[in-house]
Amino acid sequence: xxxxxxxxxxxxxxxxxxxxxxxxxxxxxxxxxxxxxxxxxxxxxxxxxxxxxxxxxxxxxxxxxxxxxxxxxxxxxxxxxxxxxxxxxxxxxxxxxxxxxxxxxxxxxxxxxxxxxxxxxxxxxxxxxxxxxxxxxxxxxxxxxxxxxxxxxxxxxxxxxxxxxxxxxxxxxxxxxxxxxxxxxxxxxxxxxxxxxxxxxxxxxxxxxxxxxxxxxxxxxxxxxxxxxxxxxxxxxxxxxxxxxxxxxxxxxxxxxxxxxxxxxxxxxxxxxxxxxxxxxxxxxxxxxxxxxxxxxxxxxxxxxxxxxxxxxxxxxxxxxxxxxxxxxxxxxxxxxxxxxxxxxxxxxxxxxxxxxxxxxxxxxxxxxxxxxxxxxxxxxxxxxxxxxxxxxxxxxxxxxxxxxxxxxxxxxxxxxxxxxxxxxxxxxxxxxxxxxxxxxxxxxxxxxxxxxxxxxxxxxxxxxxxxxxxxxxxxxxxxxxxxxxxxxxxxxxxxxxxxxxxxxxxxxxxxxxxxxxxxxxxxxxxxxxxxxxxxxxxxxxxxxxxxxxxxxxxxxxxxxxxxxxxxxxxxxxxxxxxxxxxxxxxxxxxxxxxxxxxxxxxxxxxxxxxxxxxxxxxxxxxxxxxxxxxxxxxxxxxxxxxxxxxxxxxxxxxxxxxxxxxxxxxxxxxxxxxxxxxxxxxxxxxxxxxxxxxxxxxxxxxxxxxxxxxxxxxxxxxxxxxxxxxxxxxxxxxxxxxxxxxxxxxxxxxxxxxxxxxxxxxxxxxxxxxxxxxxxxxx
Numbered sequence: 091x092x093x094x095x096x097x098x099x100x101x102x103x104x105x106x107x108x109x110x111x112x113x114x115x116x117x118x119x120x121x122x123x124x125x126x127x128x129x130x131x132x133x134x135x136x137x138x139x140x141x142x143x144x145x146x147x148x149x150x151x152x153x154x155x156x157x158x159x160x161x162x163x164x165x166x167x168x169x170x171x172x173x174x175x176x177x178x179x180x181x182x183x184x185x186x187x188x189x190x191x192x193x194x195x196x197x198x199x200x201x202x203x204x205x206x207x208x209x210x211x212x213x214x215x216x217x218x219x220x221x222x223x224x225x226x227x228x229x230x231x232x233x234x235x236x237x238x239x240x241x242x243x244x245x246x247x248x249x250x251x252x253x254x255x256x257x258x259x260x261x262x263x264x265x266x267x268x269x270x271x272x273x274x275x276x277x278x279x280x281x282x283x284x285x286x287x288x289x290x291x292x293x294x295x296x297x298x299x300x301x302x303x304x305x306x307x308x309x310x311x312x313x314x315x316x317x318x319x320x321x322x323x324x325x326x327x328x329x330x331x332x333x334x335x336x337x338x339x340x341x342x343x344x345x346x347x348x349x350x351x352x353x354x355x356x357x358x359x360x361x362x363x364x365x366x367x368x369x370x371x372x373x374x375x376x377x378x379x380x381x382x383x384x385x386x387x388x389x390x391x392x393x394x395x396x397x398x399x400x401x402x403x404x405x406x407x408x409x410x411x412x413x414x415x416x417x418x419x420x421x422x423x424x425x426x427x428x429x430x431x432x433x434x435x436x437x438x439x440x441x442x443x444x445x446x447x448x449x450x451x452x453x454x455x456x457x458x459x460x461x462x463x464x465x466x467x468x469x470x471x472x473x474x475x476x477x478x479x480x481x482x483x484x485x486x487x488x489x490x491x492x493x494x495x496x497x498x499x500x501x502x503x504x505x506x507x508x509x510x511x512x513x514x515x516x517x518x519x520x521x522x523x524x525x526x527x528x529x530x531x532x533x534x535x536x537x538x539x540x541x542x543x544x545x546x547x548x549x550x551x552x553x554x555x556x557x558x559x560x561x562x563x564x565x566x567x568x569x570x571x572x573x574x575x576x577x578x579x580x581x582x583x584x585x586x587x588x589x590x591x592x593x594x595x596x597x598x599x600x601x602x603x604x605x606x607x608x609x610x611x612x613x614x615x616x617x618x619x620x621x622x623x624x625x626x627x628x629x630x631x632x633x634x635x636x637x638x639x640x641x642x643x644x645x646x647x648x649x650x651x652x653x654x655x656x657x658x659x660x661x662x663x664x665x666x667x668x669x670x671x672x673x674x675x676x677x678x679x680x681x682x683x684x685x686x687x688x689x690x691x692x693x694x695x696x697x698x699x700x701x702x703x704x705x706x707x708x709x710x711x712x713x714x715x716x717x718x719x720x721x722x723x724x725x726x727x728x729x730x731x732x733x734x735x736x737x738x739x740x741x742x743x744x745x746x747x748x749x750x751x752x753x754x755x756x757x758x759x760x761x762x763x764x765x766x767x768x769x770x771x772x773x774x775x776x777x778x779x780x781x782x783x784x785x786x787x788x789x790x791x792x793x794x795x796x797x798x799x800x801x802x803x804x805x806x807x808x809x810x811x812x813x814x815x816x817x818x819x820x821x822x823x824x825x826x827x828x829x830x831x832x833x834x835x836x837x838x839x840x841x842x843x844x845x846x847x848x849x850x851x852x853x854x855x856x857x858x859x860x861x862x863x864x865x866x867x868x869x870x
Contacts, residue, residue, distance in 0.1 A: 126345030135180030404654025527552030
């Protein structure tokens with residue numbers, strides 16, 4: 091049996107129901123003298139090291155943290171914060187997946203007079219509530235045995251405490267006084283065994299009270315006491331522990347005996363005495379993990395776009411506004427794994443150097459997007475206001491995927507040049523109707539304006555049962571009300587494996603005029619983690635796309651490393667630009683130990699070739715990342731070029747090679763990440779014998795053969811123009827402006843940083859240039 095106490099201000103009929111369940115909407119203050127005696131007190135003001143002192147016992151308890159013993163970088167301490175961000179003399183940032191403090195179990199006898207738990211907390215985000223469990227402030231709880239306590243927060247900032255009485259669990263939960271994100275709050279929970287009452291306090295005010303069951307005794311299990319993690323957490327993939335606190339915590343106390351609101355307020359006054367009664371205002375840097383944490387990680391890219399820490403998936407919703415480019419991305423603030431998706435946010439003036447801003451959109455208890463803010467896009471309203479469209483995840487809706495909309499916060503706020511604050515439209519703007527694609531498959535809205543007309547189209551990924559995936563088309567004149575126009579196009583999926591599935595992340599962008607004088611568009615999508623494209627004609631009048639060829643074409647030959655396309659037309663230059671996610675290729679355990687997962691690909695300009703096919707190239711602005719020129723050769727002999735290139739070492743490079751091949755068939759390109767004696771190496775080349783562009787990773791790492799990936803590519807009598815961006819584990823290559831290949835390298839040796847030339851006898855090197863590259867991260 092579980093008893094729950096809801097908000098303290100309720101209608102009469104609700105109060106009567108709670109009384110029957112053992113909850114009291116109001117109760118007299120619990121008797122107390124001068125407050126509970128201290129059983130434990132962790133001030134969390136160490137500022138260094140991996141232990142937290144309990145000033146009552148004198149014991150130093152271990153602070154678990156993924157980088158105490160790091161695998162891929164030098165060891166580093168947990169994220170201690172200086173006094174300026176803290177309530178008193180220091181505090182600890184819990185990272186949401188690896189940080190907790192473990193202490194010996196509390197004995198039942200120590201709590202026979204009752205107890206009071208308290209802490210200052212500043213949550214950064216709220217978990218999904220997996221398993222129905224709290225994200226713990228303090229926990230020593232056995233759910234099966236129904237023993238102990240768990241004091242923590244739940245979805246959307248609700249919070250409370252569960253107590254186990256053997257045969258029953260009392261769950262006292264506050265839903266009407268939610269905890270704010272990124273602001274300090276003082277929370278306390280008290281149990282009075284004489285009165286058999288449980289009380290919760292927020293900032294010194296009692297906000298909930300409940301009665302314990304008449305039968306059963308409160309008892310503590312033999313599990314350790316943990317700060318920041320639930321005692322029996324749910325797991326993702328057997329690796330990541332959930333029900334873990336994300337945010338700052340300070341002055342964690344356990345007192346023997348129950349407390350009144352006056353007792354709790356007295357503790358708060360002591361804590362705030364040096365701050366004139368107010369906790370400090372927090373900055374984004376106080377509650378987030380800095381990118382500098384990962385210095386020394388030999389696999390983490392330096393000039394590819396990525397968040398400061400944690401997990402990301404596809405970048406999306408690019409737009410330009412008042413001198414800045416904005417780009418959003420799928421973000422899990424709780425760690426480097428897929429879960430509880432928010433929208434992260436970057437801004438840049440050149441699409442090269444990016445600043446990460448606070449979370450733009452988060453799941454909320456709004457009836458719209460309670461279970462995830464999934465992929466979407468951006469456009470501008472008729473007055474120039476940027477507008478975001480996103481997949482609103484709501485497991486209580488049918489289907490659970492709908493299109494939501496958000497706009498910058500209103501004029502009542504201070505000027506916001508970075509557009510940090512976004513407000514969601516309260517209801518979905520598009521919902522799937524029966525008969526519009528496979529019901530329940532409805533996601534990734536891509537919205538674009540029809541030229542200068544006050545008309546917008548929305549594409550939503552779905553599929554047509556018995557035929558193929560598709561993008562469903564909707565039309566609007568105000569961005570809020572949308573009329574269905576049917577599927578954009580479909581194909582006979584039988585010859586193309588997996589194309590009967592939902593076409594995710596649909597994107598339609600202009601390319602230019604074809605040889606027949608008609609405007610061409612490129613349609614991109616994602617099928618099972620691989621980006622594909624068609625080129626054809628979009629007819630705005632009928633809202634239909636007619637591909638020049640029914641067969642889908644692979645966008646990138648890296649076999650799954652380039653995915654999640656998004657794009658826009660840059661209003662400054664008129665270029666069609668595409669962004670992507672560059673998928674990692676590591677185990678969940680590797681990603682947990684690394685503290686990050688995935689990064690963005692380089693921004694790519696798309697255009698139409700004379701042959702009617704796609705042309706692509708990295709944006710020219712990337713030249714700003716070039717630092718030291720390491721090699722610049724014009725017309726050297728093969729031997730001289732090979733020797734000069736072999737003397738260059740590095741893992742953060744840009745390499746440009748132009749080679750005039752002879753008729754001799756064979757491999758031409760570059761060797762990368764080469765260890766002495768070729769113990770490890772990665773080869774990237776065009777094989778003219780087989781008309782293939784490939785990356786050979788069979789010797790990339792001595793402990794794991796990654797094999798050979800690639801696809802058809804014919805030089806067709808041209809010189810080889812190979813441009814390679816090597817960024818630690820990232821390899822991104824562009825060949826003759828016609829094809830790209832994105833991949834990963836994870837050599838085990840730290841000296842695998844050499845280069846080599848791949849050529850055939852008689853080939854002529856036209857030019858060979860190498861630059862050391864700088865970082866794309868701009869710190870706030």
